[in-house]
Amino acid sequence: MTRPHLLIFSDLDGTLLDHDDYCWQAAAPALAKLRAAGIPLVLNSSKTLPEIRALREELGNTDPFIVENGAAVVIPVGAFGNATDEVVNFGATRERVLEVLEDQRQKGARFWGFADMSAQALAEETGLTIAAAGRAKERHGTEPLIWQGTDDELEIFETALAEEKLRLVAGGRFLHAMGVFDKADGARFLLNKYREQYREQDGDEPLVAIALGDSPNDQQMLESVDIPVVIRGVNSEQVQLPAAKHAMRSLKPGPEGWNECVLNILVEYGY
Ligand SMILES: [Mg+2]
Numbered sequence: 001m002t003r004p005h006l007l008i009f010s011d012l013d014g015t016l017l018d019h020d021d022y023c024w025q026a027a028a029p030a031l032a033k034l035r036a037a038g039i040p041l042v043l044n045s046s047k048t049l050p051e052i053r054a055l056r057e058e059l060g061n062t063d064p065f066i067v068e069n070g071a072a073v074v075i076p077v078g079a080f081g082n083a084t085d086e087v088v089n090f091g092a093t094r095e096r097v098l099e100v101l102e103d104q105r106q107k108g109a110r111f112w113g114f115a116d117m118s119a120q121a122l123a124e125e126t127g128l129t130i131a132a133a134g135r136a137k138e139r140h141g142t143e144p145l146i147w148q149g150t151d152d153e154l155e156i157f158e159t160a161l162a163e164e165k166l167r168l169v170a171g172g173r174f175l176h177a178m179g180v181f182d183k184a185d186g187a188r189f190l191l192n193k194y195r196e197q198y199r200e201q202d203g204d205e206p207l208v209a210i211a212l213g214d215s216p217n218d219q220q221m222l223e224s225v226d227i228p229v230v231i232r233g234v235n236s237e238q239v240q241l242p243a244a245k246h247a248m249r250s251l252k253p254g255p256e257g258w259n260e261c262v263l264n265i266l267v268e269y270g271y
Contacts, residue, residue, distance in 0.1 A: 027262070028259075044183050045069075101113060144173075184223070209226050
């Protein structure tokens with residue numbers, strides 16, 4: 001029986017990881033089945049490279065991954081015949097972001113960014129362990145910062161960043177200075193890589209791309225695949241996809257919903 005190649009992209013927080021305790025174990029049955037079938041699972045999150053790398057090890061995942069909301073794609077050695085690990089940046093690099101921020105600081109902008117904090121200070125600020133704070137500081141294309149100026153000054157700051165093709169995105173605790181990209185850029189890039197690879201291997205076997213996410217920041221990633229799966233969560237009602245996309249919505253939240261939906265899709269495609 002012929003069956004298409006499958007490729008899965010997944011958000012982490014609130015999707016594969018539980019919103020409250022960050023556990024993924026409820027998704028273990030589906031994860032094991034993906035691994036056994038050799039179906040790539042591309043993790044795509046706001047987390048940094050070392051943060052996602054640590055989780056990949058825990059999951060036994062060896063596939064390429066997307067860091068910092070699409071700032072960069074990490075391609076492990078051998079994934080596409082590459083001789084070394086590769087990092088592909090989208091939008092501005094972290095060096096560029098820091099350069100623009102420093103320039104703004106010289107001009108009077110008042111803020112405190114991850115680059116200004118030791119791992120110890122960041123740990124105190126966020127409640128992370130010092131080791132985890134160290135991993136959060138190792139960044140490729142975004143700089144979280146705490147604004148210390150007035151609201152009017154913030155507006156001027158934002159305009160100055162926009163002139164340098166940077167933007168500010170509000171997160172839970174920090175403002176994130178970053179280039180113009182989102183989670184879909186990395187997903188589309190890898191989708192093309194896999195398509196090429198499978199075409200070389202066995203010609204015309206179709207590739208079906210699946211993405212799972214729980215929030216508006218997953219919207220574009222969900223729209224760029226064949227089967228979007230919205231995992232139930234605190235913001236999932238805000239994710240609205242075109243009816244033609246036939247989005248699947250999980251009944252259960254987080255990893256339980258993830259497990260259920262991925263197992264259903266695997267059965268549907270003959271895995
Ligand atoms: Mg999420």
